[in-house]
Amino acid sequence: MKQVPSQKENNCEEQLAVTVIPAEASLDGEVEMRNTEESGCVATIEMDTKHSSQIIAICGGSGSGKSTLASRFQQAAVLSTDYFYRDLPDMIAQGDGSYDFDHPSAVNLDECGQAIMKLAKGEDTTVPVYDMRSCRRIGEKVIAAPKSKIVVVEGIFAFHSPLHEIATLRIFIDTPIDQRMARRLRRDAERGRTHLEIIRHSLHAEEAYARYVEPMRSLADLILAGEETLGG
Numbered sequence: 583m584k585q586v587p588s589q590k591e592n593n594c595e596e597q598l599a600v601t602v603i604p605a606e607a608s609l610d611g612e613v614e615m616r617n618t619e620e621s622g623c624v625a626t627i628e629m630d631t632k633h634s635s636q637i638i639a640i641c642g643g644s645g646s647g648k649s650t651l652a653s654r655f656q657q658a659a660v661l662s663t664d665y666f667y668r669d670l671p672d673m674i675a676q677g678d679g680s681y682d683f684d685h686p687s688a689v690n691l692d693e694c695g696q697a698i699m700k701l702a703k704g705e706d707t708t709v710p711v712y713d714m715r716s717c718r719r720i721g722e723k724v725i726a727a728p729k730s731k732i733v734v735v736e737g738i739f740a741f742h743s744p745l746h747e748i749a750t751l752r753i754f755i756d757t758p759i760d761q762r763m764a765r766r767l768r769r770d771a772e773r774g775r776t777h778l779e780i781i782r783h784s785l786h787a788e789e790a791y792a793r794y795v796e797p798m799r800s801l802a803d804l805i806l807a808g809e810e811t812l813g814g
Contacts, residue, residue: 638732640754641739641740645766646808648755659733659734661734663689665712667690684789694745708723709722738791746798756805
């Protein structure tokens with residue numbers, strides 16, 4: 583696949599639509615961002631889906647719009663790294679007895695990578711169901727193999743090993759801090775957190791973003807400016 587230089591940033595004021603077009607005669611693929619009067623910003627991703635599956639990793643800060651972008655890949659299998667948070671008893675408490683859910687070790691990325699590879703081989707896979715309130719895995723669910731041979735994984739750690747190595751296209755969403763915090767406020771309130779809990783978590787999340795997420799920007803094949811683009 584042809585890589586789009588990470589310096590190439592695309593700032594679209596309209597909603598983003600994603601179209602996957604099978605390549606006809608090449609093993610390479612390319613990503614093109616273009617503006618149209620009818621549909622605003624359109625990402626056309628041309629890939630060879632006749633020969634092998636493509637694995638698209640979407641990274642960005644909490645509230646940057648990763649899941650919204652992932653959902654716009656038609657007929658793709660979509661995974662979130664959030665599925666693979668470790669059970670609370672399996673995590674190591676910090677000195678004050680608290681737990682750092684914004685550290686890469688909080689997520690079993692190896693397990694996530696195994697699920698991705700099963701989907702890429704055309705097999706259904708079973709993933710955990712994680713409850714954000716109790717911080718525990720409460721069950722399992724099946725993710726069906728993709729009809730389009732496209733597997734999408736999104737999450738704040740989607741560029742961390744081993745996911746970075748197995749991805750064939752890496753997209754980073756660069757969204758301003760004020761918009762990320764506003765989206766987290768709405769989202770976490772729906773999850774039952776109090777405003778005080780949300781503010782405390784947001785401050786910690788931004789510290790973790792600077793340490794563990796923003797440096798991954800340099801690994802991106804494509805950077806999307808998230809301002810007013812993805813909506814959540």
